[in-house]
Amino acid sequence: MKVLRAAVRLEPAVGIYYAAGTRRDMEILHTCLNVADADRTADWYVEELGFERSWEFATADGDTRNVYVADDAGVEFQLSDTDGETPSADGDRYDHVAVGVEDVDAAFAQIDHHGAVKEPGDQPEAGARTAFVKDPDGHVVELIEPL
Numbered sequence: 001m002k003v004l005r006a007a008v009r010l011e012p013a014v015g016i017y018y019a020a021g022t023r024r025d026m027e028i029l030h031t032c033l034n035v036a037d038a039d040r041t042a043d044w045y046v047e048e049l050g051f052e053r054s055w056e057f058a059t060a061d062g063d064t065r066n067v068y069v070a071d072d073a074g075v076e077f078q079l080s081d082t083d084g085e086t087p088s089a090d091g092d093r094y095d096h097v098a099v100g101v102e103d104v105d106a107a108f109a110q111i112d113h114h115g116a117v118k119e120p121g122d123q124p125e126a127g128a129r130t131a132f133v134k135d136p137d138g139h140v141v142e143l144i145e146p147l
Helices: 038-049 104-110
Strands: 027-034 052-058 064-070 076-082 094-100 116-123 128-134 140-146
Touching: 038 052, 038 064, 038 076, 076 094, 104 116, 104 128, 104 140
Parallel strands: 027 076, 094 140
Antiparallel strands: 027 094, 052 064, 064 076, 116 128, 128 140
């Protein structure tokens, strides 16, 4: 699988290298947090931590708005608010970690996931084909391929 630097708006990377010259086939792109007000939370990251707004989009039905903030080191958060819903009732505001892959369908088929949260499908409003799987502890991981 080819590593992508970001879901739909940045150029492909040449690879991610770690200690001892090993290469990984995937790169963490962002972490999604469920928030009550995406603008308020984005403003906090910008004003208090020096992040910049990097991107935003709403789902086709308009129910969910996503605002992205990033820092100079490439750390990016997706701040997701859904109209009429509060962040998770159980208090868990973590949503998912996103990983860029070259081919979502191939990655979905070969990864030993522990439950499909969402089968591969196009998400035109985000400019990506995505799938969501669970890791062994139940954490959600989004696989992203640009359309």
